[in-house]
Amino acid sequence: MRARTYRAALKGKTALQKAVTAIGELEVLNSTLITRPSSKGLPPPHLTIAVMNSGKAANVYPSEATFWFDRRLVPGENHDEALKEITDVLDALKKEDDSFDYQLTVTSRRPLLDIPKDDPFIQLVAKSYKEVMGKDVEMVAEPWGSDAAWIRKVTHMPIPNFGAANGENEMGKANEKISTQKYLDFIKVYMMTVVNALS
Structure with missing residues (x-):
């Protein structure tokens, strides 16, 4: 203004x-x-x-x-x-009011990250999670952005936001944190995903 x-x-x-x-x-x-x-x-x-x-x-x-x-x-x-x-x-x-003037600058045009739950890679990750953790992974939609959206737009690869943080309770805050046990568990899940993808 x-x-x-x-x-x-x-x-x-x-x-x-x-x-x-x-x-x-x-x-x-x-x-x-x-x-x-x-x-x-x-x-x-x-x-x-x-x-x-x-x-x-x-x-x-x-x-x-x-x-x-x-x-x-x-x-x-x-x-x-x-x-x-x-x-x-x-x-x-x-x-x-002709004295009113504005300049609008768009600083981000982040694409939506919208991946179907039945995508083969999503199913592979879910299978790997269950093999390591002994329970089904919870799949949810969330209203926040991710750099994964840019990667998906360019490569068309299904890249879910999938990690050890507990959603809004632990991410994107000044005191951002994850537990050591969750961190170690997800290393196992990621490695199992690689094994399952290559087998």
Whole structure:
């Protein structure tokens, strides 16, 4: 969001105020997104405003405001359609107020990692897990990203997120951890997967 720089005593909407307005409208969009049905046990699509910066000093009219958001896709959605929903909201604000301006930069277009449970490699991994651990592996869908999605997009290889961490309880946090026993168990599972793949 941009506006001209003035001393704070002058009137008019600052870039920060315009950004707050835009965020409010994007929250309205999000309230629609979260009502959409999803599949595979995933939560619905959603948009989260995650970071915001504006202003240089308390007595200076902020001329720019930057905010970052995260738009989570679910199977059946694509990046272009999701992006258009966002730009439609921002363009509507621009149409109402010609002093409203924005620049949108996409920092990630991570593809969905969507692998059928009956894929032969997934079944091989599940078999190997059961041979080592003595129980069936739990297969789930989760609403987070993975570099495996890029590898799958390029190679078409089925690369599941499969490891010792206990989902959201242990991954992607400041105190990220896994137990030593789980780590050692998964080394055995990975090795059994290699043995089964080569036999």
